[in-house]
Amino acid sequence: MLLQLIGERIRQIRKEKGLTQEELAEKAGINASYMGTVERGDRNISIETLEKIIQGLDITPTDLFQFHQIEDEDVMNEISEILEMTKSLLYHRTLEENKLIFRVVKDILATMDSVKQ
Template identity: 35%
Template sequence: MNENREVLKLVGARIRALRKERGYSQESLGEKGGFHFSYIGQIERGEKNVSLVNLAKIADSLDVNLIQLFAYIDEVTETTESEKQITSIVELLRESNPANLKLIKKIIQEILEK
């Protein structure tokens, strides 16, 4: 049972981190997803066993893929400069259209082959 609580806390911490990165309050995130702000707080603290459907709504409200809610963060681990650069690149790629993504992939492949 303790392991279940840990998962809830990790997902909740991840949601909190993503919400703060976007500058959302619990209230504004709740409004975007159709939830009460207190429910968002309970999720972030690991107090609610949130359904997969509600997690999908939260992910959509945060403009992330559902799987990103499970990319747990370790608050004591510092992010390296390389990890920050990769995150920045991924954010740019998410905003690109499919044609540009194909071109970018070819360029990256050519660079890495050398």
């Protein structure tokens, strides 16, 4: 599981930086096909190789282990669709209705957050 999380996080950061697997592999001084196995979590990599990848990404080790930042693309797409549908429902409401809905949603979220703690 940890190998997959690390691989997924490497892929996410690489894409955010606009790098291909080949470009990152070159920066890290490792084989490009090896990089693919790392990103898929198929390869048990050494700390030394992990350090090379971190340097190739120009990040800190702490940045790499921010697993909470991994976002499932399908989930993000679904959230985006829901937000767009919600926006379309609110678009033809009055300003006062939108303010009321905002306050209600804000209160609901605050309650949900307090329950989590």
